[in-house]
Amino acid sequence: MYKKLFLSSLLCLFLAACSKQPQPYESFEDAQVALKALNMALVQTGATKGNNIEKDQLVFSDAYLTKRHTIYQSLMGMELNLNQIAQVNYLVIAERFPERYFNWPAQVNVLKNMLAFEGSKNTPDNVITWLKLTQDTLDSAQQSNLKLNKVELTLLQSYLLSAIASNNVQPALKSHIRAFSDYLASYKPRGSVGLRGLPNGTQWYQSKLNYFSGEVHSPLEWVTLLNEKIKVLDRVEFDSKLPTSHQKSFLVQYLSDEKLIEGLDWQANYQDLPAMASAMDMSDKDKTLMLAMMESDIGIHYHAWTLPQAKVNLIKRLQMSPEEAQYLVEDIILYPGQSFSFIQHII
Template sequence: MNTIMIRRLKYLLLPLFFLIGCEPQTLISFDELRNGLQSNNSTLDTIVGQSTELTLPFSEAYLKHRHYLYESADITNFNSEQREDLAYLKIQERYPERFLPWPVQVNVVNNLKPNMSAMSKWSELVLQRLTAARESKILLSRYERNILIEYIEQAEFDNKELKEFLAKYKPRTRLGLYQHPNGKEWYQSKLNYYYDISKSPNETLNKIQTELARRGKRVSLALSIMGENHFALSYLQSHCESVEGLNWIDAYTNLPATAKQCAATHNSDITRLFLSLMEIDIGLHYQGWSKQQARVTLQARLRLTDFEADRLVEGTVLYPATIFSLTPFVTFSS
C-alpha cells in the first residue's frame, strides 16, 4: 500500500476513532436544563439554596459545565420562547462576561461565607481573572468596584491581597457596556433579546425621545418597586404570571415571554416611566452617558427624588436592556 493510500485511510478512519472513544451526549428537556443551570449557579442564587458541592461562578468548571448543559438541550421539544431564551444565553458566551467572575448583582462572598476553603479559592480566582481581564482592557466600572469592596467589608472577609488589589484597581471611566471590547455589540445582543426587534439603539432612542416629547410635562409617580434594582423583573413579578426561563440574573424568569402573555393594563404615567428608563438604558450602555447625565435626564422626565433617580440609574447599570422586555406595554404614536 503506497504512502498516499495510507494517508487517505488515516483521514477516513480518524472520525471513526472519535466516535468510538466518545459517549453520545444525552439530550435533556427544558426542565432538566433549567434544574442543571440552577445547580451550577448555586453560589449565585439565594433562592435555590446552597448545594453540598459548590461550583465557583465563572470558574473553568462552571463555564465548561454550563456550555455542556446548553449543548445538551433537546431543542426539538422546546417551544419558540424557550429556544429564544437558550439562543440568547449561548450568544452571551461570546462576550467579556466570563472575564469578570464576580457578578456585582450577587454578594458571592456572603454566600460562600460558611465555607472558608471555597472563599479562599474564590478570592484567588477573582484576582486571576480581573488581572487577566485588565490586560485585555476589560475593566470594572467605579460603581462595580465599589460594590465589591462593600461586599467584602460587609462579610468581614479578611483577605488582604484582594482588598489591596481592589483599592488600587483603576476602573473604566464610564458605567455602560459600550466601553468593553465589543461592548456595543454585546449591548445590541441584549437589546435584540429583550426588545425582540433588531433595530439600531440610536434609531430606538430617537423613537423613544420623540414619544416622550409628545407626552409633554413630567409627572409624579408613587410606585412601590421604584427603588428595586431589577425594575423589569420586579414589575413583571408584581403584575403578571411568570413564564419560566433559564437566566439566573432574571431569577429564571423569561422576561420577554412574561410581558407578552401578561394581561395587566398600565396608565400613561407608568408608560412614561418605562420610556424614561429605556432612554437612559441606551444612553448609558450605548452612548456613554455618565451617571449624572442619566439622573438629570430621568428627573427631567419624572418628578423623582435624588435617591429614587439614583436607584433607577443603578438598576439600569446592573441589568442592561432588561427594561425593554416591557415594550409590549408601550404604545407609540404613529
C-alpha cells in the same frame, strides 16, 4: 457461526451507543434545574447547613463555564417553543462576550451567598480559591482593557467590607478577604459606566436589545423611535417601591405580580421577562416609566452618559427623588436592556 454473529451484534450495539450518547438534560425543565444548581451562589434560594459548594459552582471558573456550556448545548438540541428558543440563543450568544472576565457579578453579594453554606467544611477553601481566581481574572482582563466600572467596583468593595466587619467569618478566611479588598482599593475602574466602555461592548449591548425587545434595531434607530413617543409625554410621579439591593433587578420585581413564565437566565431570576412584560396590562403611567428607563438605558450603554447625566434625565422625565434616580440608574447599569421587554406596549 452463531458465536461470530452474536459478537458482531454486540460490537454494533456498542458502536451505536458510542456514536449516539443520550443528552444529559432531556427537557427545558431539567436544564433549568441544572442551571439553578450551578448558579447556587448567584441566586440563592436558601442555603442549609450541610450543602456543599462544588468546584463547578465557583462562579465563572473553568469548571463552571464548561458545565454551563454543556447545559446550553443540550438545550439547543431540544424541541422548544419560540420564546424558549429566543432565550437559549441569547444565552449562547452571551458566551462570546466579556462577562466571563468578571467573576463576581456586582449586582450579587456572591461572597455572602457562598459563606451562607457554612455547614460545608470545604466552603472556606472554595471561597479562598474563588477570591484568588477573581483577582487573577481581573488582572488578566485589564491586559485586554476589560475593567469594572465605578458602580461595580463600589458594590464589590461594600460586600468585602461587610464580610470583614462580620463576626461570623473565620479569621483565616478574613485575611484573604482583606487582601482582595486591598487589591480593589488600588484598582482603577474604566471611565464609562455603560457597556460601550468595554471591548465588544457595543455588540454585546446590541444582542441584549435584540433579545429583550424581540426586534432588530440599532441603538440610533431605537432613539428615533423612542423620541417620537417621549416628546408627547407628561411628567409622571414615580411611586414604585424600591428594594434595598440589586440582587433582583427592578424589572424582575416590577413584574412580580404577573403570571410567572419560566426562564433560564439567573439575571432575570429564571423568568422570561419579554414574555411576561408582553402579557402585562400597562397603564399610561407604566408606559411613561418604561420609556424613561429605555431612554436612559441607551444613553448609558450606547451614548456613554455619566451616572449624573442619567440621573438628571430620569428626574426630568419622572417625579422622583435623587435617591430613587440613583437606584434606577445603578439598576440600568447592572441589568442592561431589560426595560426593552416592554417595548411592544409602546411602539
